[in-house]
Each structure stands twice: as C-alpha cells, then as structure tokens.
Amino acid sequence: MDCRERVLTALNLEEPDRVPCHAILIDANNVDVILGKPKITDFDTVEQLQRDNPEGWAEELTNLIEGIETSVFSRCTEAAAAIGLDCMQVGILPFYIYEDPNDPRLLMKDIFGRVWEARNNDGNFNPYYLYGTMNSPEKWKETKEKIEGPMTEKYTKMAKKFFRRINKKHKDKIFVAVTNDLAGVFESASQGMGMTYFSRMLHKNPRFIKEVHEVIAEFTAACYNAYMDSGAELFVESGDLAYKTGPMMSPKKFTEVLLPAYKIITDAVHERGKKIVLHTDGQITPLLDFVINCGFDGLHSLEPTAGVDLALVKKKVGDKLCLMGNIDIAHDLTYGTRDEVFDGVKYAIKTAGPGGGYIVSAANMHPTVKVDNLRWMIEATKEFGDYPINLK
Secondary structure (H helix, E strand, C coil), X not given: CCXXXXXXXXXXXXXXXXXXXXXXXXXXXXXXHHHCCCCCCHHHHHHHHHHHCCCCHHHHHHHHHHHHHHHHHHHHHHHHHHHCCCEEEECCCCEEEECCCCCCCCEEEECCCEEEEEEEECCXXXXXXXXXXXXXXXXXXXXXXXXXXXXXXXXHHHHHHHHHHHHHHHCCCCEEEEECCCCCHHHHHHHHHCHHHHHHHHHHCHHHHHHHHHHHHHHHHHHHHHHHHCCCCEEEEECCCEECCEECCCHHHHHHHCHHHXXXXXXXXXXXXXXXXXXXXCCCHHHXXXXXXXXXXXXXXXXXXXXXXXXXXXXHHCCCCEEEEEECCCCCCCCCCHHHHHHHHHHHHHHHCCCCCEEEEECCCCCCCCHHHHHHHXXXXXXXXXXXXXXX
C-alpha cells in the first residue's frame, strides 16, 4: 500500500498492510534540522521590511503571509516525508499583522478577534495566543459580517491555491491532510471572545454561543469545500475541548452549543465522501459519545499524560472511531531514550492496532520534541505495526 491507501484504510476501521504513522505538525526549528536552515528566515524578512519601509512594513508583511504560510507548510510536509511519516496535515492561518503602539512585540490578529504574538523559534514565526477582543455583541456583529462576507471569499480562494501547490509537490511521497489548527471552531470562539466573556455568555445566553460556533463552522465548511475542490480527502478539526482533568464543559452543554456546529462541518465533508477527525487534547473519555454523535470519523491525541486509557477507549469506541495518537510528547518524544519511544509505540499498537482503526501519532507537537525521537517513533511503527498484529 502507499501512504494514502494505508491511512484511508485505517480510517475505514480496516486493517492496512501496516499501522500508519502521522504527526499534526513538525515545528519549524525541527524542519530546519531535517532539511537545513533557509538562507532567509521569517524574522530576517521582518527586520528587512521594518528597515526598508518603516511606515508601511506591517501591511507589506500581511500581503506576504499567504506565501510565507505556503512555504512553511510545504517545508513541513517535505520534512515529514523525509523522515518516513505516512501523513502530514497543512492549513491556512487567517492572520494579519497587528500594530499596537503600546506593545513592542510582533503581534498578529486573526479574523475571529484573537491577538497573537509571533514568537521567535530559531528565526521562524511561532504563534502564541495572547487574548481575545470579540467581547461584546457589537464586536461580534462586526466580526460576523466580515466572516460571512469578504473573509469567506478571501480564504476559500486562498485555500484552493494553498492546498493545490503543496499537494502537487508532495502527494507522491506522503498523504497530505488538511487541518484548521489554531482556527478550530471551539477555540476560535472561546479564545476570540476571551474565556471570561465566553464563560459569562455561556451561562447567560447559550444561544449566542451556539450562533458564534455555527457562523465559524459555516466559514470552516466553505474552506473545507474549497480544499476538497483541490483534492483534499482528510480533515483534522482542531478542538482542544478538555483539560488534563476532564472536559471544559459537560457533555450536555457541549451537545447544546457545539454539536450543531460540528455537524455543519462533518456533513459538508461526508457529502463529498471524505473523512474528518477531531483533534482535542486533555481527558476526553467523558466526551466519546459526543464525538461520535458529531459525526467524526476519528479522534486524535488520546493524551497519555491526561490519563486517557487507550485500552478503554478502544473497547468503548474502537468500532466507531479511528484512533490516532497516544504517543507521549511530555517525555518520550522530548527527553526519552530509544527504548522508551519503542516501548510507547509498541504498547499503543498492541492495544489499539488489532482489527485496524489505529494510526500512530504524537499526541501533540511542540518545538522541544527531538527529531531523533520522531525518527524512533516511525522506526518502531514499522517494526511493530505490520498486520496481522501479534505482539506480546
């Protein structure tokens, strides 16, 4: 099987030739380790623009963001293929440069009202969420009008071009999926409003929260359709619905205010015969039925440091959801030895691999994950993951 066939077979809850191996991202500093550092970094570009165009550098940099994002994700995909992953995901980030005269940091804002700092990761942009600004009905009305109008038109056009370029370049070596990481429905709403205002409105006016989720979901579905027009077959919706101790809300509340929005997205993908996975960190076990009812085909992260019991999840929903993840990034992929990484992968495959429907994947990703450890994860998958699985 090739990478695409292997991943899609697992998503169909069947046994491929081998358990596939995936990562949600390879951070840019590690991409540089794998491929070599580019001659000009993101921050080199910023410094040059600020020097050459001190009055208009922010607008000029905003105009370059589409090209920067395409280059960043193309290099990430190339690096993923180079180390032997079967699947990597890519996706546009709806950012623009934001200037605050009282804040010297390099700031970005997104179309959902969030302000980010572009932190320096060895010369590369590393977005870090700071705060939300969509904290009144008036600001939401303004944001909604932009999302439903010019922003949908802008980003659907961008999505087609973005995915077509990356997939054409790499599809023969790796299966390219799409993600809205940093722009998922729940996180865009809650962070865009700020958690204080979001929480207040959740209790005071849950219909308002439901509306915000649904508007963002319609925008997401439009973008996903644009990606599918360019050949995308797999989507990873970024959620982060839980803390390490449990869900951020009760399953009942999530069903009330978020499930209708997620159905907009999953229905859009399924209408065209494609697959969609939910990514969420944290202790997600109480939300397993919610994930199924939303229509997702798979669930990613299964964070071991949040106490997610992979055997229990496999038993409860392994016949309904493709499971992805459970490889520890807090220790094993950051500080772990080769034996520790191999042991973690072997356990995951032994537990969730039989019968199909499992994809090895790091539970998340961050810049301190080591390239060698990622390579060990892939090596271990290839050593232990051939079907039929018979591990002791």
